[in-house]
Amino acid sequence: MLPPPPPLQVTMQDNRNGMMSFPPPISRDRVIWEFPKCYTPEASLQMKKDWDSQAKEACKDRAARHQPWDRQKMSKVVVVGDLNVGKTCLINRFCKDVFERDYKATIGVDFEIERFEISGVPFSLQIWDTAGQEKFKCIASAYYRGAQIVVTVFDMADIKSLDHTRQWLDEAMRENEPGSCFIFLVGTKTDLLPCEERQRTERDAIRIATEMHAEFWAVSAKTGENVQGFFFRVAALAFEKCMLRDMENGVPARIGYGDSIRSDCANLEEAANQNMKKNCC
Numbered sequence: 001m002l003p004p005p006p007p008l009q010v011t012m013q014d015n016r017n018g019m020m021s022f023p024p025p026i027s028r029d030r031v032i033w034e035f036p037k038c039y040t041p042e043a044s045l046q047m048k049k050d051w052d053s054q055a056k057e058a059c060k061d062r063a064a065r066h067q068p069w070d071r072q073k074m075s076k077v078v079v080v081g082d083l084n085v086g087k088t089c090l091i092n093r094f095c096k097d098v099f100e101r102d103y104k105a106t107i108g109v110d111f112e113i114e115r116f117e118i119s120g121v122p123f124s125l126q127i128w129d130t131a132g133q134e135k136f137k138c139i140a141s142a143y144y145r146g147a148q149i150v151v152t153v154f155d156m157a158d159i160k161s162l163d164h165t166r167q168w169l170d171e172a173m174r175e176n177e178p179g180s181c182f183i184f185l186v187g188t189k190t191d192l193l194p195c196e197e198r199q200r201t202e203r204d205a206i207r208i209a210t211e212m213h214a215e216f217w218a219v220s221a222k223t224g225e226n227v228q229g230f231f232f233r234v235a236a237l238a239f240e241k242c243m244l245r246d247m248e249n250g251v252p253a254r255i256g257y258g259d260s261i262r263s264d265c266a267n268l269e270e271a272a273n274q275n276m277k278k279n280c281c
């Protein structure tokens with residue numbers, strides 16, 4: 001059993017240049033201690049109820065050390081799916097706790113960075129929201145590369161969008177190594193469906209998720225149903241994979257492996273510049 005969460009503090013830390021920096025505070029509702037459950041065992045990436053024992057040990061070691069903000073670990077999440085299925089609303093419900101009723105198309109890509117503390121260790125998700133509109137596909141697909149998690153989204157009230165998820169996944173995986181990503185299939189707008197229709201659509205979605213080797217979730221950005229549960233699950237699986245990969249590579253817990261916040265900032269700046277150019281055009 002893991003210890004209870006310690007009080008969160010914002011502390012000054014030395015970075016590599018010897019300068020002092022403040023890590024942004026992690027809000028209390030982003031602290032994960034228990035291994036988050038799946039939505040349904042019928043389409044789940046992992047059935048286990050607890051963290052990997054080796055990863056748990058490594059967490060204790062790493063949590064005991066102070067890590068500069070720029071060396072914290074981060075995983076990239078790419079969210080794809082048809083236009084209007086609710087990708088932006090899903091991300092905004094989790095990151096900003098808001099719901100926008102009026103549709104505003106995503107132009108190209110957008111991103112959020114969400115910070116967590118998992119088993120005492122700081123961790124971040126870089127969440128890329130991509131445009132579903134055909135005319136923006138070529139811009140969006142440039143950002144699929146390097147994903148650790150691919151989230152294929154469909155509208156539970158529009159069965160055609162479920163049929164298209166395989167194609168979205170193929171496109172996202174074209175830019176990534178086979179088997180390198182966790183795949184999620186997320187049905188949105190559960191609030192619009194009567195109970196029986198929801199059950200029917202979930203059965204279809206579970207079948208497709210199994211074929212795609214994906215974990216299925218049904219959510220509503222409007223009511224918030226399962227939104228936090230879903231992102232916690234994503235964060236936990238990505239985090240554990242990072243920890244295990246570090247151990248496999250014999251990387252000392254103090255340093256960590258993979259993308260650091262700093263190296264990824266270059267990627268984000270590039271995206272922001274692209275967006276600015278696009279808006280100017």
Ligand SMILES: Nc1nc2c(ncn2[C@@H]2O[C@H](COP(=O)(O)OP(=O)(O)OP(=O)(O)O)[C@@H](O)[C@H]2O)c(=O)[nH]1
Nearest residue numbers: 084085086087088089101103106132189220221222
């Ligand atoms: N009732 C309901 N409506 C939702 C939900 N999620 C999104 N919507 C609505 O669906 C529409 C599209 O939502 P967006 O999040 O902008 O869709 P998107 O997939 O990001 O669309 P693109 O940016 O074009 O790819 C908006 O009018 C939202 O208000 C939900 O959970 N329930």
